[in-house]
Amino acid sequence: MKLIGELRALLGESGVLTDPADTSAYTKDWKHTVEGSAACVVRPRTAEEVAGVVRLASAAHVSVIPQGGNTGLAAGAIPDPSGTQIVLTLSRMNAIRKLDPVGMTVEVEAGCIVQAVQDAARAAGRILPVAFAAEGSAQIGGIVSTNAGGSNVLRYGMTRQLVLGLEVVRADGTILNGLRHLRKDNAGYDWKQLYIGSEGTLGIVTAVVLRLMPQPKFVVTSLLSVADPRAALDLLKQMQDGIGDVITAFELISPYSISIVEKHFGLKCPVAGGGWMVLLEASASVPGLREGVDEALAKVLESGIATDGTVAESETQAAQIWALRERITEAELKEGKSVKHDVSVPIPSVPEFLREAEEKLRASIPGAKINAFGHLGDGNIHFNVVVPPVTDAKVVNRLVHDIVALHEGSISAEHGIGSYRVDELERYRSESELVLMKQIKNALDPGGILNPGKVNAGSKI
Ligand SMILES: Cc1cc2nc3c(=O)[nH]c(=O)nc-3n(C[C@H](O)[C@H](O)[C@H](O)COP(=O)(O)OP(=O)(O)OC[C@H]3O[C@@H](n4cnc5c(N)ncnc54)[C@H](O)[C@@H]3O)c2cc1C
Numbered sequence: 151m152k153l154i155g156e157l158r159a160l161l162g163e164s165g166v167l168t169d170p171a172d173t174s175a176y177t178k179d180w181k182h183t184v185e186g187s188a189a190c191v192v193r194p195r196t197a198e199e200v201a202g203v204v205r206l207a208s209a210a211h212v213s214v215i216p217q218g219g220n221t222g223l224a225a226g227a228i229p230d231p232s233g234t235q236i237v238l239t240l241s242r243m244n245a246i247r248k249l250d251p252v253g254m255t256v257e258v259e260a261g262c263i264v265q266a267v268q269d270a271a272r273a274a275g276r277i278l279p280v281a282f283a284a285e286g287s288a289q290i291g292g293i294v295s296t297n298a299g300g301s302n303v304l305r306y307g308m309t310r311q312l313v314l315g316l317e318v319v320r321a322d323g324t325i326l327n328g329l330r331h332l333r334k335d336n337a338g339y340d341w342k343q344l345y346i347g348s349e350g351t352l353g354i355v356t357a358v359v360l361r362l363m364p365q366p367k368f369v370v371t372s373l374l375s376v377a378d379p380r381a382a383l384d385l386l387k388q389m390q391d392g393i394g395d396v397i398t399a400f401e402l403i404s405p406y407s408i409s410i411v412e413k414h415f416g417l418k419c420p421v422a423g424g425g426w427m428v429l430l431e432a433s434a435s436v437p438g439l440r441e442g443v444d445e446a447l448a449k450v451l452e453s454g455i456a457t458d459g460t461v462a463e464s465e466t467q468a469a470q471i472w473a474l475r476e477r478i479t480e481a482e483l484k485e486g487k488s489v490k491h492d493v494s495v496p497i498p499s500v501p502e503f504l505r506e507a508e509e510k511l512r513a514s515i516p517g518a519k520i521n522a523f524g525h526l527g528d529g530n531i532h533f534n535v536v537v538p539p540v541t542d543a544k545v546v547n548r549l550v551h552d553i554v555a556l557h558e559g560s561i562s563a564e565h566g567i568g569s570y571r572v573d574e575l576e577r578y579r580s581e582s583e584l585v586l587m588k589q590i591k592n593a594l595d596p597g598g599i600l601n602p603g604k605v606n607a608g609s610k611i
Contacts, residue, residue, distance in 0.1 A: 151189065152210070153189075153206060153207070153210045153212060154166060154168060154189070154190055156206050157190065157192055157203060157206060157236075160199060160202045160203065160206065161192060161193065161194060161195075161199055161202075161203070164193070165192060165193050165194065165195075165199075166190050166191075166192055166193075167190060167191040167192075167193070168189075168190045168191075172191070173188050173190070173191045173237070175220075176188065176191045176217060176220065176237045176239060177228060177229055177237065178228070179220070179222070179225040179227070179228050180220060180221050180222065180223065180284075181223070181483065183225075184225040184228050184569065185228070185231075186228045186229035186230050186231050186235070187229060187230075187231050187232065187233040188215075188229045188233065188235055188236065188237045189212065189233060189234050189235060189236055190236055190237075191236075191237045191238075191239060192236055192237070192238050192239070193239055193241065193242050194238065194240075194242065194243065195242045195243060196243070197243075197317055197319060197325050197356040197357065198325070200238065200240075200243075200319045200354055200356050201319045201323045201324065201325050202323070203236070203238060204319055204320075204321065204322075204323040204354065204599075204600075205322075205323030207236055207599060208321065208322065208323060208597055208599050211597070211599070212234060212235065212236055212599070213229075213234070213235045213236070213598075213599050213600070213601070213602050214235070214236050214238050214354070214599055214600055214601070215227060215228070215229045215235055215236065215237045215238065215350065215601050216238050216240065216291070216295070216350035216354045216355075216600070216601065217237050217238065217239045217240070218239075218240055218241075218260070218261070218288060218289035218290075218291050218292025218293075218295070219241075219263065219264075219284070219287040219288040219289045219292050220287075221284035221287050221288045221292070222292065222296060222349075222565070222566065222568060223490060223492070223565040223568075224296075224349075224562070224565050224566045224567060224568025224569065224570045224571060225568045225569045225570050226296070226349045226350065226566055226567070226568030226569060226601070226604050226605070227292075227350070227568075228569070230603060238354065239261075240259075240260045240261035240289060240291045240354075240355075240356070241261045241289070242261060243259040243260055243261040243262075243356060243357075244259055244261040244262045244263070244266070244289075245258070245259045245262070246258050246259075246262060246266070246267060246270050247259065247357070249270055249271065249274055249276075249362075250331065251274045251275060251276055251362075253331055254276055254361060254362040254363065254364070255314060255331045255359055255360065255361060255362060256270065256271060256278065256359070256360050256362055257315070257329060257331070257357065257358070257359045257360075258290050258357065258358055258360070259290075259356065259357050260289060260290055260291025260294070260354075260355045260356050260357060260358060261289050261290075261291060262289060262290045263285075263286065263287065263288070263289060263290075264278070264280060264285040264286075264288050264289065264290060264293060265285045265286045267290060267360070268280075268281075268285065271362050271365075272365060274362075275364075275365050276362035276363065276364060276365055277362065277363050277364070277365045277366075278312070278360060278362055278363075279302045279305070279306035279312070279363050279398075280293055280298060280300050280302070280306075280309055280312065281300045281301050281302045282298065282299070282300035282301065283476040283477070283479060283480075285300075290358050290360070291354075291355040291356070291358070293309045294309055294313060294316070294345070294346055294355050294358055295345070295346070295347070295348065295349055295350050295355055296309075296347060296349060296564070296565065296566045297309050297310050297346050297347030297564070297566075298564060299525065299528065299530065299563065299564035300525075300564075301398075301399040301401055301431075301475070301525060302398050302399060303525060303527075303528050303530075304397060304398065304399060304400055304525070304527035304528055305397065305398040305399075305433075306363060306398075308564070309346065310343070310346045310347065311361075312360050312361045313342060313346055313358060313359070313360060313361075314330060314331060314332060314333070314335075314359045314360065314361055315328050315329040315330040315331060315332070315342070315358065315359030316328050316329070316342040316345060316346075316355060316357070316358055316359075317329050317355070317356045317357040317358070318342075318345050318353040318354065318355055318356065319353060319354040319356055320353050320594065321352075321353065321594060321595035321596070321597065321599060321600050325356070326341075326353070328341070328342055329357055329358075329359050330359065331359050333361075344590065344594070347566070348605070349566050349567065349568060349601065349604055349605050350600060350601040350604070351591060351595065351600055351601045351602075351604055351605050351606065352590070352591065352594045352595060352600065353594065353595075353600065354600070364435060365435075366398075366433035366434055366435050367434075367435045368433065368434055368435065368436075368437070368439040368440065369398075369431065369432070369433040369439075369468065370431065370432045370433070370439055370440055370443045370461060370462070371429070371430075371431045371461070371462040371467075371468035371471050371472070372429075372430050372431075372443065372447065372459055372460065372461040372462065372471075373419075373420060373421050373427055373428070373429055373430075373459060373460050373471045373474070374421070374427065374428045374430060374447070374450070374456040374458070374459035375421045375422075375423045375425050375426065375427055375428075375456065375457050375458045375459065376425065376426050376427070376428055376455065376456055376457065377425065377426070377457060378425075378426055378501070379402060379426060379500060379501040379504050379505075379526075380501040381426075381455055381456075382402050382426060382428050382501075382526055383497070383498065383500060383501055383526070384455045385428055385430075385450055385455050385456055386400055386428075386497070386526060386527060388446070388449065388450050388453075388455055389430060389446055389450070392442075392445070392446035392449065393432055393442050393443060393446050396432040396433060396434045396439060396442070396443075397430065397431070397432050397527070398431045398432060398433045399429060399430065399431040399525075399527070400428065400429075400430055400431075400525070400526055400527030401428065401429040401430075401475050401523070401524065401525060401526065401527075402426065402427075402428055402500075402522075402523060402524060402525075402526035402531070403426070403427040403428070403429065403474065403475060403478070403523045404426060404520065404521065404522040404523055405424055405425055405426060406519055406520060406521055406522075407478045407481075407521050407522070407523040408424070408427060408474060409424075410478070410481040410482060410484075410485055410521065411473070411474050411477045411478055411481045413481070414477075414480075414481040414484045414485075415473070415477050415480075415481060417470070417473055417474055417477065419474060420460045420467075420470070420471070421458050421459060421460050422458065423457065423458055425457070427474075428456070428526070429471060429472070429474070429475050431468075440461075443461070444461070447459060447461070475523070478521065478523050478532075479532075482521050482534055482536065485519070485521075485536045486536060486539065487536070487537055487538070487539050487541065488521065488534050488535060488536045488537065489534065489535045489537055489541070489543045489546040489547065490532065490534045490565075491531075491532070491533040491534065491535075491547065491550045491551070491554075491561075492530070492532055492562055492563050492564055492565040493530070493531055493533055493550070493551070493554045493559055493560065493561060493562075493563055494528065494529045494530045494531070494559050494560045494563035495529055495531075495554060495557040495558070495559035495560075496529055496557065496558065496559070497526070497527075497528075497529040499529070499557040499559070500526060500529055500531060502557070503531070503553060503554065503557050503559070504522060504531065504533070506553050506556075507520075507533060507549075507550050507553045508520050508522075510549055510553065511535060511546070511549060511550070514545075514549060515535070515537055515538075515541060515545075515546065517537070517538050518535050518536070518537050518538075518541075518546075519535070519536040519537075520533070520534075520535055520536075521534040521535070521536060522534070525563075528563070529559075529563075530563035530564060531563075533550055535550070544573075547571075547574060551574055551577075551578060554578075555578055561574050561575070561578050562575075566605070567604070567605045567606075568604055568605070569603060569604050572603070572604070572605065572606070575605070575606070584606075587605075587606045588606060591606050
């Protein structure tokens with residue numbers, strides 16, 4: 151293939167992988183449920199090389215699929231089965247260019263692993279507050295392109311709130327440099343917002359300037375049992391009233407989720423009772439945090455909103471509590487076939503959504519087990535359903551998403567649309583929103599070479 155030769159001339163031999171033994175890791179998604187095929191995998195080292203790849207691919211009418219750490223849960227970074235598409239991995243572009251502890255910013259290349267940037271920030275007394283179970287593999291370009299959330303959104307917002315500047319390679323192969331370290335910048339359209347969360351369909355992120363936050367000196371991690379999600383919501387209200395400004399995480403965990411992490415990873419829930427759990431974390435830099443949290447917890451235990459609880463007395467205990475939350479997705483993989491939903495509803499509607507969805511599923515799919523957990527403080531629940539192997543996933547999706555729609559929620563709170571939810575996006579977003587999305591795609595990628603078929607298939611338009 152002529153294009154492969156041109157790519158080799160641009161990137162060198164080691165920059166272009168074609169042997170299936172080398173490319174197979176890039177053509178399967180994290181869950182290994184979607185497998186595509188690639189003409190090649192390219193590994194550029196600079197934005198100029200990324201731009202060169204895009205120009206060559208565009209001239210040859212070949213699609214480019216940007217890929218970060220390949221931890222996405224919507225199969226957005228996987229090529230289709232045709233064997234004609236190019237996977238472009240950012241993994242060689244992994245320099246932390248500049249960390250400014252005074253301005254509290256960090257400029258990094260897109261292929262930096264999230265954890266590496268977190269570590270660098272911590273070493274400078276700052277934090278990058280995006281935190282989630284895949285942070286050891288996910289890349290900065292990936293979290294920007296999916297607008298990743300995680301367990302600290304309640305306090306610090308989604309990735310979008312942390313992006314100050316971007317460098318992007320456009321679909322025509324030009325490099326758009328907006329790597330500004332500014333807190334305030336109202337000079338014209340804020341174009342970077344278009345690329346954040348666009349899942350590689352509008353441009354390829356090559357470098358990012360992120361905001362950092364002060365590193366809290368004190369952290370209190372607790373696990374509380376509650377009777378049900380309604381009580382968890384009461385607990386959230388009570389804790390927001392008491393210590394709202396220091397809460398960094400408020401995670402809901404169902405009894406089934408706890409049972410599978412105990413079963414598959416030998417973990418032990420330190421709070422007895424086997425009911426719903428809330429992981430609450432608070433952090434601050436002024437002394438007195440522990441006393442404030444203890445006082446607030448005493449009230450909720452006394453009033454019966456929480457039935458039992460424990461507070462971590464060491465970093466090891468805090469890590470043990472977090473492991474119960476963070477290993478749920480992996481434990482679910484070991485349970486067999488599961489159908490995932492990453493949904494959000496207005497926060498007060500979460501208990502009702504959970505009740506209705508569970509009732510409907512139990513009635514329609516005998517044997518279904520509900521693995522519900524997630525970021526209650528953001529109204530975002532991972533409502534995953536472990537089902538018998540013969541179950542049609544689309545039937546389960548429809549059932550759950552219809553209830554989400556009744557509550558005016560979203561079918562993708564943080565994982566994105568990828569290739570999994572294209573049909574669902576078309577069903578649940580309005581005609582006028584779909585038209586606008588298609589117009590944006592056509593304006594920024596008229597040849598349709600960037601990650602085609604993902605997010606916005608646009609069949610309605
Ligand atoms: C165990 C586990 C827990 C998770 N928990 C959370 C969570 O709490 N919150 C959350 O939001 N997500 C979570 N995720 C999902 C996933 O980790 C995030 O979506 C993450 O942001 C993906 O980053 P990545 O580098 O792996 O991207 P990839 O999976 O490689 O790509 C994701 C999408 O972004 C595009 N893309 C990647 N890099 C670029 C780039 N440089 N330029 C343009 N497009 C690009 C791809 O084409 C694809 O569409 C979890 C995943 C796992 C496996």
